[in-house]
Amino acid sequence: MPKITMTRGKFDGINACANDNGVIAAAAMDQRGSLQKAIAKARGDGGNATPDDLSAFKTVVTKVLTKHATAILMDPEYGLDAIKQRAPGTGVLLAYEKTGYDANVKGRLPDLLPEWSVRRLVESDADAIKILLYYNPFDEEGINTVKHAFIERIGAECAALDHPFFLEPLAYDDNVGEEKSFDFARVKPKYVTATIEEFSKPRYGVDVLKVEVPVNMTFVEGTRAYKGQTAYTRRGPAALPRVRGRVAQALHLPERRGDRRRLPRDPGAGSRGRHPIFRRALRARNLAGRHPRLRHGRDRGARSLAGGSRGAEHRSPEPGASQGRAALVERLRRQGQHRDLRLASSQATHTFGPQIATVFVPVRRLLGGY
Numbered sequence: 001m002p003k004i005t006m007t008r009g010k011f012d013g014i015n016a017c018a019n020d021n022g023v024i025a026a027a028a029m030d031q032r033g034s035l036q037k038a039i040a041k042a043r044g045d046g047g048n049a050t051p052d053d054l055s056a057f058k059t060v061v062t063k064v065l066t067k068h069a070t071a072i073l074m075d076p077e078y079g080l081d082a083i084k085q086r087a088p089g090t091g092v093l094l095a096y097e098k099t100g101y102d103a104n105v106k107g108r109l110p111d112l113l114p115e116w117s118v119r120r121l122v123e124s125d126a127d128a129i130k131i132l133l134y135y136n137p138f139d140e141e142g143i144n145t146v147k148h149a150f151i152e153r154i155g156a157e158c159a160a161l162d163h164p165f166f167l168e169p170l171a172y173d174d175n176v177g178e179e180k181s182f183d184f185a186r187v188k189p190k191y192v193t194a195t196i197e198e199f200s201k202p203r204y205g206v207d208v209l210k211v212e213v214p215v216n217m218t219f220v221e222g223t224r225a226y227k228g229q230t231a232y233t234r235r236g237p238a239a240l241p242r243v244r245g246r247v248a249q250a251l252h253l254p255e256r257r258g259d260r261r262r263l264p265r266d267p268g269a270g271s272r273g274r275h276p277i278f279r280r281a282l283r284a285r286n287l288a289g290r291h292p293r294l295r296h297g298r299d300r301g302a303r304s305l306a307g308g309s310r311g312a313e314h315r316s317p318e319p320g321a322s323q324g325r326a327a328l329v330e331r332l333r334r335q336g337q338h339r340d341l342r343l344a345s346s347q348a349t350h351t352f353g354p355q356i357a358t359v360f361v362p363v364r365r366l367l368g369g370y
Contacts, residue, residue, distance in 0.1 A: 023070070027061070094124065097111065107143035108134035109146060110147065122163055134170050135195050166208045167210065169209070172191075188214055
């Protein structure tokens with residue numbers, strides 16, 4: 001049975017963002033430029049949005065959504081007051097990168113917030129550090145060398161502070177076409193898989209990969225999102241998570257990128273609800289497509305990555321809140337669809353088998369429209 005040795009700080013930081021089943025159901029509210037444009041647009045012609053508007057909006061969202069989430073992903077520019085309003089027991093991931101990229105410079109090169117460091121983010125209550133990176137695994141060597149060194153530096157910084165590093169790579173290729181285009185949809189699975197292969201290497205120090213779904217559902221034949229052009233069949237996308245699992249060497253947190261409001265209910269395509277804003281899943285090394293299962297190690301006081309006690313500060317879920325997920329987990333357990341993976345910390349060993357567990361938070365229902 002493979003073992004992963006993780007330092008206590010990283011171990012506790014990941015667990016602070018997970019629930020008792022080891023699922024990270026993180027509400028993402030680190031939008032900045034896009035959120036500012038959305039608020040301004042909602043105010044009509046001539047509308048604008050100030051930094052105070054962004055901070056107020058993030059505070060309201062945090063109050064509402066952290067009742068239903070295990071963690072909140074926030075930016076330190078407008079969200080530090082907001083995270084103080086999170087529900088008890090909710091973990092905090094803080095973004096370290098600048099929003100967007102310079103469209104006038106080739107390669108969508110990343111940059112950090114100049115007034116922040118991992119140490120300062122940790123001092124601001126971050127349980128984990130998150131970086132978004134636009135990445136083309138087949139780009140020019142010089143561009144990718146810069147990006148690789150960039151991630152290596154952040155990984156080393158997180159290791160020095162003993163805090164988990166969440167990396168969110170977004171695949172693109174300016175030579176192929178815009179990310180939502182049919183041309184890019186055809187090659188997206190290859191790009192996402194190659195990205196996982198690269199950043200799963202130990203040299204980067206990435207603890208969790210926040211991975212986008214490797215298909216565009218608009219081009220999956222046989223789904224309700226399908227609009228006529230076929231890039232994949234229903235059989236094809238179903239196998240892709242298993243492909244990603246085989247190449248993975250780290251924990252993965254899949255998400256769906258794009259206009260979630262247009263994605264219809266489609267169980268065959270992996271969707272189990274309409275208008276989901278947040279789809280989050282915890283993936284363990286070499287595993288894909290199943291739900292968590294836990295056998296506790298001997299240290300009952302440690303917070304397990306796949307469940308167990310999270311300490312006195314952890315809030316119990318509302319009655320019936322996870323009934324559907326629990327039933328699915330139990331069904332998969334009875335079918336024997338699990339594999340174990342042992343995680344050894346400095347004080348305890350926990351055996352777990354998480355693969356994919358999806359959590360939906362319908363924001364329109366919670367906020368009355370967004």
